[in-house]
Amino acid sequence: MVEQMDLPKISYYNEISLMMFGFGDSHTPNPDTVRLVESIVLKQLRIIIHEASKYSDGKKLKGEELVFLLRHNKHKMRRFVRYLMNKQSKYIFQKINLYPADLNTKPLPKSDLMEFIEKIDETGEFTDLSEIDEVKHERQLRADRISQALNEKKYLEFCKARCASFNSRDTTHRSSEKLRLWIDPKGEIIKEYKQDALDILAYFAYQTVADITDYALLVRMDRKSCTSDPLKHLPGSYYTATMFNGEHQFTGSNPDYSKVHSSQPPISVSEIKEVMRRVHSPQAGLLNFGGKVPETHYLFAL
Template identity: 35%
Template sequence: MSEATFVKPVVDNNDYKNEPVNYTAEIRQMMHGFGDHSEPLLETAKIIEDVVLNQMRAIIHKACEVADLRESQSVTAEDFLFLLRKDRIKLQRLVNYLKLKEFKASICKPLESDSVDSLTDPNKSDEISKLPFIKFLKYIDNTGELLNDKSLIDHVKRKRCIRAELLTRKMDETRYLEFSKARCVSFANKNRHKFSDWIGSSGDFTIAKSGYTVLGYLAYETVAQIVDLAFLVRQDQNKIHGDAIDRLRCSYPNPITYKPYQYTKPVMTKPITPSEVSEALRRYWSPQLEMTGPFHRWSLRKPHMKFLAC
């Protein structure tokens, strides 16, 4: 009787390379950074990932149409800025992000001189006006409203800051460090090839480096918008009808009437459920919420859905 021979299984490293790229872990951290539980539900993160991926592919398709109008085979940041021209608040939010990116890149460069005058150069505004995206906005801005952000108030950004402040009020050092780390997670990481592989964009158009920067920001804003809408759904579910001060017990406060002394107890956040995300997206994409919504049939569907970040 021959002895049994044991064959050692051969592990092919290509099997790991063929695994689909996903951002589920990063999106879970982003959700925590936007106010969700410290351990967001995996099912909710997968739903958000699918929505973000579909939204990014649709935005790329629209940006390719803009690039085609200017007879270019490369999609740049200016093409995405053109899509945001009708929403001044979201446009200014993106412009401020790009300005911050340029500022961080400038301070990382070696200083040519050690004088204080080089750090406080009065011509910094002239350097900002020479940035490509600023020159592009000036070119398409006929009324001067796109770059005039003095009268704009970003209520959405303020609500997010208030929610983060309420969450961190009673945190210990360990939880606060985890929360701070989660707020730093984004799609704009150093591994740009992972982001491009995740999107899976293919065709006659190529996306420039500046385009990937804006696209990563739009993906990040899409996650934030979904979390904001999910909290609004939860607020409606927990609303006590007839209570005039019910908003004081919600984790989504009114930024106009917000007073820090009214929130003395720590905010306990439950993980966002898939049903809350589905209801939030249903409300956002409902044709009844538009100006001409009541005059359309419910069965009539648009050729494309509304963008969450544009």
């Protein structure tokens, strides 16, 4: 009798290492930290799939079911809408040389996901992109400060890291298949994944790495700005204003993020664990009007 071969070990260690560098970590992230972040991302993606499967037939996961989970956070839904619009623009630019006449005579088609978002957008706030995305703007400011402190060689490496994602540059079936095998190697959660669902899961994974890196840098800043305030380290005192409510200060003094590359050590395992502790801990001063905090409140992508 032929023994069943084990599935090959799939890892996104290299991609996550590059992403963390691109989001503000050291040029050479701590290997143990990268592995911990990878395990957190994988666990959260699997939870997201379980949540989305509640709205599916349990056999095939579609993109709409994953997008539906974003309905409680208009800021993250808007960021996803911008992502869809950028994908559509890229597709159009690729077609300009092939079918230039069509672009002048036919209206630009909307993706199925964009049409679905417009259907569930009762108030129009999901597609209202007039507000600045403060989180993304903060990341861009950080990247700009870092890039100014790098030499030409390191700058090119930084640009490459900024392009890293959970989908390869040529988004092929192979890269999507790798993601599926990483998340659900034996099809135990969902039997079949549509291509748009895998694309969204790759997007969610990317945003999860970005948020974890953001918050780890906030943990580091919080420790360095320690004062004699006895309430400083209570959960909610600093992070209610920045980490959890998404309010980012633009008027105050901006930290020099470039030091992460030049003179500070890479993000440590303890800093990631502190992020997760604060995410899971009750927040001081949180007003939920007697309501129960949803079980998925700690999922970074949602």
